[in-house]
Amino acid sequence: xxxxHAMQSSGNxxxxxxxxxRLGLPFExxxxxxxxxxNRTPDFLMKNPEGRVPxxxxxxxxxxxxxxxxxxxxxxxxxxxxxDPLGRAEALRWMFFEQHSVDSxxxxxxxxxxxxxxxxxxxxHDIDRWMEExxxxxxxxxxxxxxxxxxxxxxxxxxDIALYAHTHLAHEGDFxxxxxxAVGEWxxxxxxxxxxxxxxxxxxxILQPVNEQVNGA
Numbered sequence: 001x002x003x004x005h006a007m008q009s010s011g012n013x014x015x016x017x018x019x020x021x022r023l024g025l026p027f028e029x030x031x032x033x034x035x036x037x038x039n040r041t042p043d044f045l046m047k048n049p050e051g052r053v054p055x056x057x058x059x060x061x062x063x064x065x066x067x068x069x070x071x072x073x074x075x076x077x078x079x080x081x082x083x084d085p086l087g088r089a090e091a092l093r094w095m096f097f098e099q100h101s102v103d104s105x106x107x108x109x110x111x112x113x114x115x116x117x118x119x120x121x122x123x124x125h126d127i128d129r130w131m132e133e134x135x136x137x138x139x140x141x142x143x144x145x146x147x148x149x150x151x152x153x154x155x156x157x158x159x160d161i162a163l164y165a166h167t168h169l170a171h172e173g174d175f176x177x178x179x180x181x182a183v184g185e186w187x188x189x190x191x192x193x194x195x196x197x198x199x200x201x202x203x204x205x206i207l208q209p210v211n212e213q214v215n216g217a
Contacts, residue, residue: 001206002027003057005047007034009115011107012067013054014199015165019074019158021203022195028206030057035116068095068162075158082152090152094159097140098166105134107166109173127174134170138180141167145182149189156193164190169199 004020004027006013020027032038032053039051048055048065056064056073064070072095075081082088109130112119120127141163144151151159168187170177177184190196 001059003030004028005030005032005044005055005057006053007032008202009199010034010053011110011166011169011199012103015067015162016054016056016070016074017201017203018165018197019071019080019161021197021201022080022161022193023074023078024195025074027203029203068099071095071158071162080156080158080161082157087152091157091159094151095162097137098159098162101133101137101140102163102166105130105137106170106173106175109134109175110166110169111173113174114172130173131175134173134175138167138170138175138177138183141186142180142182145186150186156190160186160190165199 002020002025004013004016006016006029008031017029032044032055034053038044039053045051047057047063050065052065054065054067054070056070058064064073072081072092081091109127112123112126116122148154150156151163164187167177167183168191177187
């Protein structure tokens with residue numbers, strides 16, 4: 001069975017839980033608290049030398065880090081990832097955009113302003129940059145979505161899931177989404193899709209089999 005090492009409040013970790021839920025894939029969730037340094041232990045660093053979550057543990061003992069790499073792997077062969085080369089390239093295009101333009105601004109702002117105690121004071125000099133870059137990214141998304149319901153081919157794809165995770169929580173990083181109505185409508189369309197779960201969702205615990213000994217007959 002798949003095992004997902006993740007932090008519940010992490011936007012990048014949420015992406016993977018959301019995709020797994022949409023695909024109906026069973027998995028075991030293993031909590032890793034970055035704020036307590038659980039990603040820096042020798043045991044975790046053996047699994048992922050970068051010390052980052054999410055981390056997907058595959059049957060057989062292999063590990064796959066990086067949220068969008070995990071999304072691409074899990075979505076392969078499903079309707080959420082196009083089969084044609086151009087469609088797959090478009091998916092990668094928007095997933096790259098998500099990492100270098102959305103996660104690096106909106107995601108960082110939310111992490112430090114919402115999740116880290118005293119983070120606003122610690123990262124005072126970064127806030128203006130996050131705001132400038134985050135609003136620029138939202139502008140790109142607004143212009144693209146003004147002409148289409150989803151990011152690729154008019155249907156939900158892995159690119160939408162990648163972009164949704166941080167964008168729907170942008171207000172927790174002090175971003176105002178009201179000037180971006182197309183983005184707002186897109187968020188509603190993503191949430192209306194079958195299998196959608198919120199960031200608070202967790203899979204049912206995996207029950208371990210109990211070996212019972214029968215004495216006598």
